[in-house]
Amino acid sequence: MVDKKGRRRSDRPPVDLAGDLKAKRAEFVHTFFKRGAEFTEELVAENERLRGRLAALETENTKLRTQLAKDSAVRELLGKIGQLERERERLLGEVHEAEETTNRFTNRFSEIETELENFANLYVASYQLHSTLKLPVVLRHLRELLLQLVGARALAFFVVDESKRKLVAVASDGVERSALAPITVHDAAPSGSGAAAIIERVFLTGIARVLGDDVARATLDSPAACVPMRVDDEIVGVIVIYTLLPQKKSFAAVDHELFKLLGAHAAVALTGALLYQRAGNARPSLDSLHDVGT
């Protein structure tokens, strides 16, 4: 046999084909296993990386789930808080309304208490004024009414002596009666500012003179109140309150009502007591009452 170069097979050097193939196979197997090992290592590494990533994602997932749960709870709590706030506002409104109602009732109750006390005072004044015909007792009641109900500290009752045209102090308290000189009554009301002029003016005009908020400045020369006393339409005297107790800062509405009552009733009580005294404390007979009836 001749090869391409014209040489005979017997001419060519001997070739170890089996060994060559064996070597090549060994190399291939070596490379194959090496690559396989490398690939396996890569796979293991990738697997590890993926496991780590999975764990991280699971952790993150757990965190997110927790966060979501928290947010939901917070939203729920915020909703509850809002509801409670509204409830609180509603209840506060009701409380304020109830307080206003209570205050209204308290004020009204206080007003009624004051009115009740005022009525009681006026009732007692009227009752006591006409509860006796004894002159000293009438005078004592008049003094007590002014001391207790009005809070007078110094006072006097002047009654006109028509024959002498003088106002004479018939009773006093807190000031000596002897210190109260009779006041001459002129034809016209005087314009002076002293106590005598004020009392005379009140007697002649029939108009009471009562100080306002400045009662603390009242003195014996500038009385706190002068009230004319009437029997029917005739003025017969003047009630004079010179000064008041320190705690009495001004006259109240009930004081003015009491002045009106005393102005209309004091002189009647005094006149009745005077007539009774002049009659020797003799009560009218039944016959005289019959005469009045006819």
Place this chain on the structure above:
Amino acid sequence: MSAEYSCLVVEDSPMMRQLLVLALSRVKSLRVTEADDGVDGLRKLAGGKFDIILTDINMPIMDGLKLVKRVRTDPMHKNTPIIVITTEGSSEDRKRALELGANAYITKPIQAPQVIAKVKELLKIDT
């Protein structure tokens, strides 16, 4: 409904007495008895048990101070609350009354709410 408490008012002035009785009549559970002076007061006290006593200081025959002193020696009323009624200027009387055993004082001119409050306070009546 029968009264729970009995009160004795000792006052010589009819007007003051009437004012006090009117004020105290607003305390629903109170029955009020009146006395003209200290002697009359002792007479009324001897006739029955009272839960509280209001007395004026200045009275004829027997004044309020003597009455307080006598009440405190009375076995039936030695612990009964006593309110004395004084005038503004009589601080010595107030002091003496408290020393003798009075529990409280009220100054004239009296105010009904003040009287009611003091009586309720001493009788421990809820308002």
